[in-house]
Amino acid sequence: MSARRPFTACLAQTSPRLGDVAHNLEQHREAIERARSEEAQLIVFPELALTGYRLRDLTFEVALGRRSAVVDELAALSKGIDVLTGFVEESDDHRFYNVAAYFSAGRLLHVHRKVYLPTYGLFEEGRFFAEGTRFDAFETGFGRVGVLVCEDVWHLSAAYAYFLQDVDWLYVISSGPGRGLPEAGKEPSSGKAWNSVLVACASFFQVGVIFVNRVGWEDGVKFWGGSKYVDPSGEVRSEAGQVEAELVYAELDARDLRLSRIHTPLRRDERPSILAQLIARLTDEGSLL
Amino acid sequence: MKFLSLNRALATDFLVDFVRAEVRKFGFEKVVLGLSGGIDSALSAAFAVRALGASQVLAYALPHAASAPSSLEDARAVASALGIELQVIDITAAVEALRASLACDDARGLGNIKARVRMICLYERSRSERALVLGTSNKTELLLGYGTQHADMASGLNPLGDLYKTQVFALAEHVGLPRVVIDKAPSADLWVGQRDEDELGFSYSDVDRLLVRMIDRRESDEDLVDDGFALDFVESIRSKVRNAQYKRQAPIIAKVGLRTIGIDFLYQRDWGR
Numbered sequence: 001m002s003a004r005r006p007f008t009a010c011l012a013q014t015s016p017r018l019g020d021v022a023h024n025l026e027q028h029r030e031a032i033e034r035a036r037s038e039e040a041q042l043i044v045f046p047e048l049a050l051t052g053y054r055l056r057d058l059t060f061e062v063a064l065g066r067r068s069a070v071v072d073e074l075a076a077l078s079k080g081i082d083v084l085t086g087f088v089e090e091s092d093d094h095r096f097y098n099v100a101a102y103f104s105a106g107r108l109l110h111v112h113r114k115v116y117l118p119t120y121g122l123f124e125e126g127r128f129f130a131e132g133t134r135f136d137a138f139e140t141g142f143g144r145v146g147v148l149v150c151e152d153v154w155h156l157s158a159a160y161a162y163f164l165q166d167v168d169w170l171y172v173i174s175s176g177p178g179r180g181l182p183e184a185g186k187e188p189s190s191g192k193a194w195n196s197v198l199v200a201c202a203s204f205f206q207v208g209v210i211f212v213n214r215v216g217w218e219d220g221v222k223f224w225g226g227s228k229y230v231d232p233s234g235e236v237r238s239e240a241g242q243v244e245a246e247l248v249y250a251e252l253d254a255r256d257l258r259l260s261r262i263h264t265p266l267r268r269d270e271r272p273s274i275l276a277q278l279i280a281r282l283t284d285e286g287s288l289l
Numbered sequence: 290m291k292f293l294s295l296n297r298a299l300a301t302d303f304l305v306d307f308v309r310a311e312v313r314k315f316g317f318e319k320v321v322l323g324l325s326g327g328i329d330s331a332l333s334a335a336f337a338v339r340a341l342g343a344s345q346v347l348a349y350a351l352p353h354a355a356s357a358p359s360s361l362e363d364a365r366a367v368a369s370a371l372g373i374e375l376q377v378i379d380i381t382a383a384v385e386a387l388r389a390s391l392a393c394d395d396a397r398g399l400g401n402i403k404a405r406v407r408m409i410c411l412y413e414r415s416r417s418e419r420a421l422v423l424g425t426s427n428k429t430e431l432l433l434g435y436g437t438q439h440a441d442m443a444s445g446l447n448p449l450g451d452l453y454k455t456q457v458f459a460l461a462e463h464v465g466l467p468r469v470v471i472d473k474a475p476s477a478d479l480w481v482g483q484r485d486e487d488e489l490g491f492s493y494s495d496v497d498r499l500l501v502r503m504i505d506r507r508e509s510d511e512d513l514v515d516d517g518f519a520l521d522f523v524e525s526i527r528s529k530v531r532n533a534q535y536k537r538q539a540p541i542i543a544k545v546g547l548r549t550i551g552i553d554f555l556y557q558r559d560w561g562r
Contacts, residue, residue: 015310018559056555178303183294217310219557220450222303242299243306 006253007142010035010043011227011238015216015245018052021062021087025050025070028085032077034247042142045085046173046214046223047114047150048098053175054218055088059128063090071101071108078103082140086149086173088129089113095130100147100173102138110138114149115158122177122221125151135161143168143254146207150174153197156204163205164272168257170201174213178224178242187242191224195236203234206260206267208252215245232260292501293455297463300456301336304448308340311446312421314562319420320445321347323407324375325478326363328461328470329449330425334371335464336448337423343372347420351407354381360478366467380406400479404440412443421445429454429493432500433526434533435485441477442536453501454493491522499526 012031017023028045035043047053050070051062064070064087077083082104089099089111098114113132117125135158137146146162146169153159153172162170180189187195194211202209208231215225227240229250238250261267282288312320320337324330337346350364361377368375383406384399393399415422424447426436431450436442449457454475461471475485475493486492499518502508503526513523539551548554 019561054557181295181300218559
């Protein structure tokens with residue numbers, strides 16, 4: 001196996017302006033330029049980085065088709081640096097998806113449509129967005145990648161789906177609000193839970209996990225940042241703060257994947273067929289929703 | 290303090306960032322607020338000073354002839370501790386003119402007039418100084434409806450609105466407000482000798498312990514009574530919260546068209562910000 005070289009990823013923890021795609025696109029241009037000057041080979045932006053999060057009726061006003069000028073510009077910006085970012089995609093049949101789009105070498109390489117749309121408490125995504133239906137891994141110049149958007153990662157089956165597809169890296173983009181400020185701990189309760197989930201994903205599936213969460217406020221809701229890289233052994237390697245917009249850099253090294261899988265060969269020993277048989281049986285019995 | 294304790298340093302960082310972000314998003318650099326000499330306005334002012342700098346915080350004492358002299362002294366102590374200038378606008382003439390025009394001799398009615406005259410002063414300064422009005426209502430007051438609509442409840446942004454009074458005390462200690470405002474009995478000072486806890490009929494500490502479980506933890510009356518809260522206390526607080534719901538909302542609008550403000554014209558306030 002040819003040894004892949006380590007690569008540098010820029011975690012672009014931005015604070016998008018709600019409903020202002022032109023402003024947020026300018027944020028993208030500036031961050032990409034800076035990341036490029038720091039010799040990063042990949043830059044990852046938060047969920048809905050081009051639009052802001054609590055869109056409600058703005059969903060229909062900020063949506064982009066795959067052949068729009070903004071998408072073309074993002075593709076053009078991806079020459080010499082891969083770009084992963086989030087926006088609202090309008091399909092040809094006028095469904096609106098919360099997507100993560102991966103651009104590389106001047107073209108749109110992959111789109112993940114968010115599958116799990118939180119619609120409870122302060123979240124209203126199911127009212128405005130259509131659900132994605134797939135978790136498809138794809139090849140990049142730095143290895144095999146799975147992309148998740150925020151709530152997706154809270155359904156363990158989503159990361160497991162990528163585990164079965166032998167991904168090297170899991171990129172999770174998010175607009176996660178801070179909820180609860182317990183006395184103990186260095187982040188909101190929701191942030192603490194997030195960190196456990198990210199470390200668990202890296203550890204269970206022996207992948208490097210990039211998490212990019214936005215900062216800033218929308219109508220009193222604070223997005224808690226805390227973007228980080230968790231290596232395949234579950235160690236947090238790079239971490240951003242919880243308040244400021246900032247660019248944080250992480251070095252991702254495929255040798256870490258090899259070592260973790262020699263130490264504990266979880267994928268080699270995994271028996272997905274047992275789960276497949278269970279799912280088939282429950283489906284036959286009509287008890288699987 | 291179970292369920293009420295919070296990470297004071299992190300809460301302070303977040304609320305300071307909130308004031309800075311929300312003021313600047315709307316193209317402002319300054320805030321205006323009334324400093325009553327009480328703990329709530331002192332804490333709001335402290336957040337604003339950290340967020341924007343002392344020179345950007347325009348504080349007003351708005352005394353009436355019948356206000357306790359100690360309120361103004363305490364407001365001066367707060368302003369001095371925070372390094373902000375305090376301007377005094379006497380509201381007696383305006384209040385007395387309205388009292389005469391309206392033939393109002395009701396203590397509560399007069400209290401509302403005072404509170405609304407203060408709002409008018411702050412909103413005029415908001416216009417003349419290009420400064421957003423900073424709110425000072427805490428979560429306990431907002432839930433109980435213990436405030437005057439279009440008066441002390443009016444503001445452009447409110448960093449205290451999700452803090453119970455008990456948490457306001459904790460953060461006041463954390464940011465080092467003067468002892469005198471932390472130790473004195475809370476009062477709206479709308480009539481002589483008024484004290485919040487006498488008027489409400491319970492202590493902030495008791496009601497906060499109840500509210501955090503009733504509201505934040507969604508506990509049932511049965512669970513609350515099992516854990517030692519008196520049933521009539523639980524029922525009266527639940528009813529106060531329900532009865533004050535109107536105070537926390539914009540006026541309702543009857544739906545006639547296809548898209549109606551407040552119903553299905555769904556945009557955040559921070560639209561485009």
